[in-house]
Amino acid sequence: MSLVIPEKFQHILQVPNTNINGWWKVTFAITAIKGVGQRYAHVVMRKADNDLTKRTGELTEDEVECVVPIMQNPRQCKFPDWFLNRQKDVKDGKYSQVLADGLDNKLCEDLEQLKIWAHRRLAPLLGTSCPRPAHQDHRPPWRRHGCVQEEINL
Numbered sequence: 001m002s003l004v005i006p007e008k009f010q011h012i013l014q015v016p017n018t019n020i021n022g023w024w025k026v027t028f029a030i031t032a033i034k035g036v037g038q039r040y041a042h043v044v045m046r047k048a049d050n051d052l053t054k055r056t057g058e059l060t061e062d063e064v065e066c067v068v069p070i071m072q073n074p075r076q077c078k079f080p081d082w083f084l085n086r087q088k089d090v091k092d093g094k095y096s097q098v099l100a101d102g103l104d105n106k107l108c109e110d111l112e113q114l115k116i117w118a119h120r121r122l123a124p125l126l127g128t129s130c131p132r133p134a135h136q137d138h139r140p141p142w143r144r145h146g147c148v149q150e151e152i153n154l
Helices: 026-032 038-047 061-072 101-126
Strands: 012-015 018-021
Touching: 012 061, 018 026, 026 038, 038 061
Parallel strands: none
Antiparallel strands: 012 018
């Protein structure tokens, strides 16, 4: 990059709910979006036929509009299933690449699902429908009383 800044240089570029620094190289700048790693960013830029040595601020609007749909719909661009970050979703069983806010939503859904599964696994082991019985005594039977009781024979 030359020392003179081009006229249409964008210092901050906004792509799916994320602000990206315009001085970074394109492949590393895209990794600022949640759900996009370096390998995924590199492949997306190659599929979009963009120059990998450009700075993010040098991209034209057409180039940005070409990159965003590829990031959001990688299966249409024939990305392999193993390359995506959301494989076999629990609810619908589909493969997808989850970005930005969708990643946070999916994480919350997964945590709720894990809570349900944990409840289902623990309830039969505890012999109750509640995963945490209140004030349950976990001592063995011979340690339940403070003293040994003697039988009185009359």
